[in-house]
Every structure is written in structure tokens, then in C-alpha cells.
Amino acid sequence: xxxxxxxxxxYLVTAAVAISLDFLIPRLIPGNPVDAIIAKMQGVTITPAxxxxxxxxxxxxxxxxxxxxxxxxxxxxxxxxxxxxxxxGFEPVSTVIRQALPYTLGLIGVATLISFLVxxxxxxxVAWRRGSWLDNLLPVVTxxxxxxxxxxxxxxxxxxxxxxxxxxxxxxxxxxxxPAFTWTYLSDVLDHAxxxxxxxxVASAAxxxxxxxxxxxxxxxxxxxxxxxxxxxxKGRVIWYAARNxxxxxxxxxxxxxxxxMSGALLTEIVxxxxxLGSLLLQAVSNNxxxxxxxxxxxxxxxxxxxxxxxxxxxxxxxxxxxxxx
Amino acid sequence: xxASVSTEQxxxxxxxxxxxxxxxxxxxxxxxxxPRSPKIIAGLAMLAFFVLLSIIGPLVAPYSPDQIFANxxxxxxxxxxxxxxTTNLQQDVFSQVLVGGGDMLLVSLIAGVIATAxxxxxxxxxxxxxGLADDLLSMLANIFLVMPALPLLVILFGFLGxxxxxDLFLIGFIISITGWAxxxxxxxxxxxxxxxxxxxxxxxxxxxxxxxxxFSEILPNLTPIVxxxxxxxxxxxxxxxTAMAFLGLVNPNWSWGGILYYAQGANAExxxxxxxxxxxxxxxxxxxTSLVLLNFGIDEFINPRLRAAGLxxxxxxxxxxxxxxxxxxxxxxxxxxxxxxxxTPATIGExxxx
Numbered sequence: 001x002x003x004x005x006x007x008x009x010x011y012l013v014t015a016a017v018a019i020s021l022d023f024l025i026p027r028l029i030p031g032n033p034v035d036a037i038i039a040k041m042q043g044v045t046i047t048p049a050x051x052x053x054x055x056x057x058x059x060x061x062x063x064x065x066x067x068x069x070x071x072x073x074x075x076x077x078x079x080x081x082x083x084x085x086x087x088x089g090f091e092p093v094s095t096v097i098r099q100a101l102p103y104t105l106g107l108i109g110v111a112t113l114i115s116f117l118v119x120x121x122x123x124x125x126v127a128w129r130r131g132s133w134l135d136n137l138l139p140v141v142t143x144x145x146x147x148x149x150x151x152x153x154x155x156x157x158x159x160x161x162x163x164x165x166x167x168x169x170x171x172x173x174x175x176x177x178x179p180a181f182t183w184t185y186l187s188d189v190l191d192h193a194x195x196x197x198x199x200x201x202v203a204s205a206a207x208x209x210x211x212x213x214x215x216x217x218x219x220x221x222x223x224x225x226x227x228x229x230x231x232x233x234x235k236g237r238v239i240w241y242a243a244r245n246x247x248x249x250x251x252x253x254x255x256x257x258x259x260x261x262m263s264g265a266l267l268t269e270i271v272x273x274x275x276x277l278g279s280l281l282l283q284a285v286s287n288n289x290x291x292x293x294x295x296x297x298x299x300x301x302x303x304x305x306x307x308x309x310x311x312x313x314x315x316x317x318x319x320x321x322x323x324x325x326x
Numbered sequence: 327x328x329a330s331v332s333t334e335q336x337x338x339x340x341x342x343x344x345x346x347x348x349x350x351x352x353x354x355x356x357x358x359x360x361p362r363s364p365k366i367i368a369g370l371a372m373l374a375f376f377v378l379l380s381i382i383g384p385l386v387a388p389y390s391p392d393q394i395f396a397n398x399x400x401x402x403x404x405x406x407x408x409x410x411x412t413t414n415l416q417q418d419v420f421s422q423v424l425v426g427g428g429d430m431l432l433v434s435l436i437a438g439v440i441a442t443a444x445x446x447x448x449x450x451x452x453x454x455x456x457g458l459a460d461d462l463l464s465m466l467a468n469i470f471l472v473m474p475a476l477p478l479l480v481i482l483f484g485f486l487g488x489x490x491x492x493d494l495f496l497i498g499f500i501i502s503i504t505g506w507a508x509x510x511x512x513x514x515x516x517x518x519x520x521x522x523x524x525x526x527x528x529x530x531x532x533x534x535x536x537x538x539x540x541f542s543e544i545l546p547n548l549t550p551i552v553x554x555x556x557x558x559x560x561x562x563x564x565x566x567x568t569a570m571a572f573l574g575l576v577n578p579n580w581s582w583g584g585i586l587y588y589a590q591g592a593n594a595e596x597x598x599x600x601x602x603x604x605x606x607x608x609x610x611x612x613x614x615t616s617l618v619l620l621n622f623g624i625d626e627f628i629n630p631r632l633r634a635a636g637l638x639x640x641x642x643x644x645x646x647x648x649x650x651x652x653x654x655x656x657x658x659x660x661x662x663x664x665x666x667x668x669x670t671p672a673t674i675g676e677x678x679x680x
Binding site: 010011013014017018021022025026029033036139142143145146147148150151153154155157158161162163169170255256258259260262263266267270271281282284285286288290293294296297300301304305308 | 465468469471472473474475476477478480481482484485486487508561565568569572573574575583586589590594595596597598600603604607610611612613614615617618619622
């Protein structure tokens with residue numbers, strides 16, 4: 001568990017760096033974000049209190065020292081106060097994010113899990129059948145990996161939602177639905193999640209396929225695999241022996257992958273008008289809603305760190321050597 | 327050194343590889359193995375095509391990408407006058423695609439150069455010095471690796487606003503800030519392993535200066551990895567720039583991501599205007615594929631085991647000699663996912679892959 005404790009410390013440092021960047025970036029970059037927000041808000045009455053709050057948030061027209069602002073910022077973040085979202089009628093950013101977060105967690109969480117399992121399985125099979133026609137799969141996989149997620153989302157909508165009409169093209173549920181734990185609503189949500197999830201799976205599985213294949217090729221040369229085959233064990237069992245050792249690097253590589261996948265998945269949400277964090281990101285960008293951007297940066301970072309921590313636990317569970325170390 | 331010569335050829339992306347064969351001096355003979363890999367040839371050819379496209383594209387574009395044609399209310403499908411149809415504003419998609427690659431390639435190149443320089447400085451310093459400097463620099467690299475790039479870039483470009491959205495150098499620089507960490511990590515790991523090789527030890531015992539050891543003994547042997555991480559960063563920058571343009575955050579006149587931004591704004595995917603969004607998307611994907619293939623090729627070139635594996639496969643050997651990829655060399659973003667191979671989560675912070 002010492003391993004996990006060390007990683008936890010690292011994640012806490014990373015979170016602190018993220019919070020500090022969130023504080024520093026508006027103050028280091030020239031220009032006055034408050035003016036930009038007010039300019040964007042023409043036609044909406046902005047009370048002096050709101051302007052004052054914005055000033056405080058971005059450190060303009062304030063007499064407080066930088067350090068004073070910094071501690072104040074930390075205080076706010078620790079209390080879950082990320083300011084107000086000008087694109088959402090000055091609702092608190094935390095409220096706006098809280099409404100969207102479950103959609104993103106559900107969609108991206110499930111899609112990443114499926115992509116990991118399917119991609120790893122395919123990678124193991126491709127490695128096992130090396131030299132066969134399956135090797136031709138790799139250029140195709142390369143193409144899907146190089147294609148932007150959101151472009152694949154365009155294709156998925158055009159083909160499966162519009163031309164074939166199998167799935168709804170956008171949103172997380174029908175507009176007439178009322179969110180509740182009823183069968184109609186839940187099946188509706190599932191129906192709407194299929195296409196975006198499929199897009200994320202197809203786009204991100206490529207990385208797991210190639211990663212697993214490359215490690216698996218090495219593992220297959222190990223003596224214990226040869227012995228397993230020589231003993232006459234069933235083929236599936238031999239593959240399993242090799243695969244469960246080859247999977248470790250994929251799990252530890254999860255940390256690096258999740259950031260990429262998250263970025264792509266958020267853009268996928270935008271194409272599907274899926275009401276998650278990705279769509280909020282677009283909303284923040286197109287409305288110059290800086291506080292929402294900042295809040296999203298922190299929440300997305302925290303989410304990624306949490307996912308990493310889970311991957312670390314899984315790794316410790318899978319690899320007894322890490323437990324011995326402690 | 328042969329490897330370094332060859333990777334320069336790769337990075338030049340220049341003429342068709344085969345054409346340089348006869349005139350090459352004998353000293354380069356080892357380098358000539360490089361172009362034989364089908365992956366390298368395919369990757370180079372595709373990359374050369376896109377470089378060429380970005381240079382002559384604006385010159386041969388039939389129309390100005392901004393030019394507005396007939397007042398049709400809807401985008402028109404491909405026709406003789408507009409090979410790839412028109413947008414909802416009746417602009418020529420073909421011209422937009424031809425013009426859209428240049429800025430992106432330039433930004434990606436800038437980002438690639440800056441990020442690679444950063445990763446060499448930080449990675450080699452951390453790997454060679456060790457101790458506290460290593461701990462701090464490694465932690466910095468790992469923080470930037472774990473932190474999701476997209477929302478960070480969104481606040482950076484968001485606060486830059488109009489002042490930053492058209493300055494190609496600034497865009498490249500900002501992308502490089504989020505893109506150097508991976509290269510630094512790999513270079514650090516390799517420097518760690520080189521640092522204790524015999525020839526470096528003997529240079530140290532002879533009493534060579536530290537700067538000489540780093541620049542003459544260690545750096546030349548890192549060249550393939552530097553080249554590989556450069557290609558990786560360029561690939562990353564292509565994707566990132568496209569994503570930023572797709573969000574409407576960077577807006578130099580036309581780019582493939584920008585075309586997708588407008589197509590998405592006009593619901594091209596919901597109304598079946600495939601000629602509008604498919605060409606720029608395919609272009610980005612193929613450009614990315616060419617870089618991935620090149621990286622695969624470099625991988626195989628610098629890792630003798632993979633070459634031997636290729637021979638074994640050709641002669642029908644099925645089991646045994648194939649593909650023990652060495653840990654340090656598989657640097658494509660694809661395999662990048664698996665690169666922490668051998669490194670438990672605990673060692674990501676300190677031990678790396680060495």
C-alpha cells in the first residue's frame with residue numbers, strides 16, 4: 001500500500017499545481033477578462049456586486065496582494081466555490097458542473113472500460129496469431145487512432161443515426177423525458193449513449209490493441225508460455241497465461257492514456273450535443289465564460305487523477321510484486 | 327552515427343527515398359537500410375504529399391477559400407465547378423481543404439521543435455544529474471503528463487483571446503508547453519541507462535568535461551529517440567491544433583479543424599453534407615497516419631531485434647525470435663500507452679523505465 005500512498009501524494013501535488021495554474025493563468029496573460037465578460041453580456045444587467053465578484057476572481061482592480069488573492073482562491077476552491085458562470089445566468093459554476101458531471105462520468109467511464117477490455121483482448125489475439133491476416137488490421141487501427149475523435153463522431157452520426165436511423169443523433173435523452181428511475185427513461189438514456197460510446201471505443205481501442213500486441217509478443221517468448229503449450233494445455237488457457245502477464249503495462253500505461261482519451265471524449269460529446277463537461281467546455285469557449293473554463297479545468301483534472309488512483313489500486317491488486325515492496 | 331544520419335533523412339521528409347540510393351557515399355551504407363521498410367516508405371511518401379500540399383495548395387486552389395458563390399440556401403454536392411461541393415455559405419470546400427493544411431503544419435513544426443528542445447534539455451539534465459534535480463524535473467514531467475491537456479489549453483487560449491488566436495508562433499509555443507513531457511520522460515530513462523555504460527565511464531575517468539560528455543558521448547546516441555519524440559510531438563500538435571480550431575479557439579484563416587468547426591456549426595453531419603466534413607477529417611487522419619507509420623519505421627530501424635524479427639518472419643520462422651521490443655525504443659503514441667512497461671505505478675515517479 002506504500003505504493004498507492006506515494007502515488008496519492010503525487011496526485012495531491014498535481015492537483016495543487018493545477019489549482020495554482022488555474023489561479024496564475026488569468027493573472028499572467030495580458031488583457032482584462034472582466035471587460036471581455038461584460039462586453040459579451042450586452043443586454044443583460046450586471047450589478048456592481050457581480051462586477052466586484054468578477055474583479056476578485058481574476059485579480060483586476062483589486063488592492064489585495066497576490067499572495068492574499070492566492071490564499072483566497074485556495075479557500076474558495078476547497079469550499080467548492082468556483083465562481084459564477086456568465087453563460088448560465090450567473091449560476092454558480094459548481095452547480096452547472098454538477099449537472100453535467102454524471103453524464104460525462106457515465107459515458108466516458110463506461111466507454112473507456114469497454115475500450116480497454118475489447119482493445120486488450122483484440123491485441124492479445126492479434127499477437128497470438130502473428131503473421132496471419134490479422135496483422136493487416138494494424139494499418140486500419142493506425143488510421144483510426146490518427147483520426148480525430150470528433151471526426152469519427154461526424155461519421156457515426158451521418159451513417160448510424162441519419163442514414164440508417166438506428167440510434168438518436170444527439171442529446172442524452174428525449175426532450176420530453178423526465179429524469180427518473182423508470183425503465184423508459186433509463187432505456188432512453190442507454191439508447192442515446194450507444195453512438196457516442198461507440199465512437200469513443202473505436203477511437204481509443206487502437207491504442208490498447210497496439211500496446212497489448214507489442215507486450216504480448218514479448219510475453220509469448222517467455223519460458224512459462226512454452227511450458228504451458230508443451231504440457232498440452234488448451235490453447236485458450238495458454239493465451240490466458242501469456243495475456244494476464246502482458247496486461248500489466250497496459251494498466252500502468254492507463255495513467256498516460258486517460259488524459260488523451262478524456263480530451264478526445266470531451267470533443268466527441270460536443271458533436272453529439274451530449275450534456276456533459278465537453279459541451280460545457282464549448283459553451284464556456286463560445287461565451288468567453290472564463291470562470292466556467294477554470295472550474296472545468298479543475299474538475300476534469302481531478303477526475304483524471306481519481307481515475308489514475310483507481311488504476312493504481314487495480315495494478316497493486318493485479319501485481320503481487322508491488323504488494324511485497326511495501 | 328549511422329542512425330543519426332538516417333533519422334535526419336527521415337525528418338527531412340524530402341525526396342523519394344529510393345532516389346538517393348545510388349549517389350550515397352559508402353560511409354552511409356548502414357543508413358540505407360532505412361528506406362527499405364515499407365512503413366517508412368509509405369509514411370515518407372504520405373508526409374511528402376502533405377508537405378507538398380501545404381506549400382502548393384494555396385497556389386493551385388481554384389478559388390479563394392472565402393469567396394462566396396451563388397445564393398443557394400443549402401450546401402451543394404460535388405460538381406464540375408466545385409470538386410468537393412460547397413459550404414452553407416457557398417464557399418468552395420476543395421479550396422478550403424487545399425489552403426487548410428499549411429498553417430497547421432507550420433504550427434505543428436514549431437510546436438515539435440520547441441517541445442523536443444524542452445524535452446531534451448529537461449530529460450537529459452534529469453537523467454544525467456540524478457539526485458534532487460532528477461526528482462524535481464521528473465515530477466514536473468509527470469505532472470504535465472497526468473494533467474489533461476485539453477482543458478488546460480482551453481483556459482490558455484481562452485484568456486489569450488483575440489491577441490493569441492492568430493499568432494502561429496504563439497500557438498505552437500503553447501501547444502509545446504503541454505507536449506514536451508512524454509519526450510522528456512523517455513529521454514531521461516535512456517540517459518539514465520547510457521550514463522553508466524562503459525564508454526561514458528571511461529570518458530569520465532579520462533577527465534572529460536561534463537558538457538563534452540553530454541554533447542559528444544550521450545546526445546549522439548539519443549538521436550533516434552529525439553527524432554522519434556519529435557515526430558510524436560508533431561503528431562500531437564496536429565491533433566491538438568485541429569481540436570483547438572474545432573472548438574473555435576484558434577482562428578488563422580482556414581484550417582482543417584476550422585472547416586470541421588463550421589461544418590459542426592451548420593449541422594453538416596445531421597443533414598448529410600458529407601462532402602463538407604469528410605475531406606478535412608480524412609486529411610487530418612492521413613497526415614497523422616503518415617507520422618505514426620514513420621515512427622513505427624524508426625522503431626524497427628533502431629531496434630535490431632525487430633529487424634531480425636522481420637527476417638525471421640520472411641523465412642517462415644514462426645515462434646521464438648520475434649519482436650522483443652526493447653523498452654526504450656517503442657515511442658509511437660500508440661505504443662506510448664504501453665510504454666510504462668516494466669514500470670510499476672510507483673516507479674513512474676522515480677525509476678522510469680530504465
